[in-house]
Amino acid sequence: MRILLVGFGFLGRELAKALRNKMSLLIRIDSDFRVVGAADSKGYIYSEDGLNIERLSGITKLSEHEDYKSGREAVELINRDLCDVIVEATPTNIKNGEPGLTHIRLALSRGIHVVTPNKGPLVLAFRELMSLAEKNNCDLLYEGAVAGAIPIFSLARECLQGDKIIRLSGILNGTTNYILSRMFFEEIGFEIALKEAQEKGIAERDPSYDVDGIDTACKIVILANALMGRDAKINDVERSGIRGITQEAMSLAKKSNYAIKLIGVVDKRLEVSPKLVPINHPLCVHGTLNAIHLETDLAGEITLVGYGAGKETVSAILNDLITVLRNRSGKSPKKS
Amino acid sequence: MKFNMTLALADKPGQLLRALEPIAKNGGNIVSIIHERDRPVEGYVPVSLVVDFPSHQSFRNTINDFRSLGIMIIRSEELVEKVRLTFILIGGVDLKKIVESKVEGAKIIGLEASTPRLEEVTVKLDVEIPAENVDELMEELKGLAREQNVILISPIYP
Numbered sequence: 001m002r003i004l005l006v007g008f009g010f011l012g013r014e015l016a017k018a019l020r021n022k023m024s025l026l027i028r029i030d031s032d033f034r035v036v037g038a039a040d041s042k043g044y045i046y047s048e049d050g051l052n053i054e055r056l057s058g059i060t061k062l063s064e065h066e067d068y069k070s071g072r073e074a075v076e077l078i079n080r081d082l083c084d085v086i087v088e089a090t091p092t093n094i095k096n097g098e099p100g101l102t103h104i105r106l107a108l109s110r111g112i113h114v115v116t117p118n119k120g121p122l123v124l125a126f127r128e129l130m131s132l133a134e135k136n137n138c139d140l141l142y143e144g145a146v147a148g149a150i151p152i153f154s155l156a157r158e159c160l161q162g163d164k165i166i167r168l169s170g171i172l173n174g175t176t177n178y179i180l181s182r183m184f185f186e187e188i189g190f191e192i193a194l195k196e197a198q199e200k201g202i203a204e205r206d207p208s209y210d211v212d213g214i215d216t217a218c219k220i221v222i223l224a225n226a227l228m229g230r231d232a233k234i235n236d237v238e239r240s241g242i243r244g245i246t247q248e249a250m251s252l253a254k255k256s257n258y259a260i261k262l263i264g265v266v267d268k269r270l271e272v273s274p275k276l277v278p279i280n281h282p283l284c285v286h287g288t289l290n291a292i293h294l295e296t297d298l299a300g301e302i303t304l305v306g307y308g309a310g311k312e313t314v315s316a317i318l319n320d321l322i323t324v325l326r327n328r329s330g331k332s333p334k335k336s
Numbered sequence: 337m338k339f340n341m342t343l344a345l346a347d348k349p350g351q352l353l354r355a356l357e358p359i360a361k362n363g364g365n366i367v368s369i370i371h372e373r374d375r376p377v378e379g380y381v382p383v384s385l386v387v388d389f390p391s392h393q394s395f396r397n398t399i400n401d402f403r404s405l406g407i408m409i410i411r412s413e414e415l416v417e418k419v420r421l422t423f424i425l426i427g428g429v430d431l432k433k434i435v436e437s438k439v440e441g442a443k444i445i446g447l448e449a450s451t452p453r454l455e456e457v458t459v460k461l462d463v464e465i466p467a468e469n470v471d472e473l474m475e476e477l478k479g480l481a482r483e484q485n486v487i488l489i490s491p492i493y494p
Contacts, residue, residue, distance in 0.1 A: 248450040253489070255448075275490060276423075
């Protein structure tokens with residue numbers, strides 16, 4: 001299969017490294033596996049015979065590559081059917097989903113499979129994109145879009161096929177969990193914990209997207225739509241963030257054996273808000289960890305814990321890519 | 337639905353069986369029974385029962401049957417499943433409004449406040465409430481929090 005990487009930011013670069021390291025596994029699954037192109041917002045590189053993955057994984061910007069064609073766009077490659085799968089990893093945009101939404105729509109409408117960790121298009125157009133994928137007999141996989149390396153969608157798809165998920169709750173944002181964990185353990189105020197997170201590169205300079213619960217709300221929408229058959233939109237989420245959490249509140253909670261965590265919940269409602277979580281509850285994880293707790297009619301309670309962002313997300317993207325290869329080539333991967 | 341009952345039975349043979357018959361007749365399922373034979377008071381033995389009845393009506397029928405049989409009822413009440421919930425409120429909390437809230441069966445059983453500055457008072461509230469009224473309490477507290485511009489931190493699974 002011919003793979004096109006769209007987006008060459010942190011995740012795109014990490015994926016290139018993972019593809020280099022796992023190339024023998026990928027070739028065993030699909031003997032014609034090759035990365036034919038990589039695009040960023042200003043241009044692309046393309047080779048029908050496949051790019052030199054060693055070279056691609058060694059650069060930090062695509063423009064460093066000798067074959068970089070500046071001023072060109074990924075849509076040209078998609079439009080000319082020069083790939084079988086795109087990995088759409090452009091930055092998340094929850095206002096209009098672009099440029100990811102255009103890339104995904106175009107790919108699916110042309111029968112090209114899509115693997116994406118990009119939340120924006122999924123939050124805005126989940127049902128439309130899933131229908132488009134089905135209509136064109138394509139895979140649209142998005143494991144990396146929610147809770148990074150935690151295999152929540154694969155688990156539900158493969159292992160809970162007969163279960164009905166009754167309630168889903170989770171810590172889905174590592175930045176806020178880091179801030180609240182520092183407040184819990186070090187007894188410091190929100191502002192100091194936020195500043196520390198910014199200095200460590202865990203929080204953005206403008207932290208609104210994380211601390212106001214917008215990121216968690218996006219993930220809740222995707223989870224509700226993908227796992228619980230809803231047709232939820234971001235405005236359906238009742239949302240409050242963690243800005244107002246005081247050191248005193250955290251101390252009072254701690255004295256009663258609770259931690260305050262930013263929790264997203266899907267049951268009869270969709271809600272993101274700070275909650276009191278008993279310290280012995282499986283969701284009560286600390287630092288930048290994420291956790292998802294499922295309550296199902298047959299399996300009962302299941303909790304998954306892992307890293308929700310960073311290079312670990314590549315695990316989810318690679319697994320999705322391998323799933324496409326297996327679905328379409330009919331071979332099972334053998335581990336070396 | 338479960339009911340707690342204490343009966344006073346005459347301290348003579350066959351009285352316990354006589355008392356159990358109306359319960360069985362009305363579809364009651366005995367969950368527990370304590371027959372304090374060694375503690376007779378003025379010729380009567382206290383018997384404490386927890387009985388699961390299919391309806392309030394079947395419970396009332398049983399009570400009527402006891403009365404017509406001349407069985408003395410010391411106490412009878414419905415056992416209501418109660419839950420304890422902890423909330424934290426941050427901001428200018430008007431506790432009076434919370435105390436005056438009219439959710440049936442809600443009882444404040446603990447209150448702790450921290451006031452670094454008066455406008456930033458943080459309050460921890462422990463509430464005991466019948467399980468069936470939890471949703472109503474949640475809505476009431478959310479409404480009060482909105483009204484007073486207060487941050488409400490509720491339990492993860494109320």
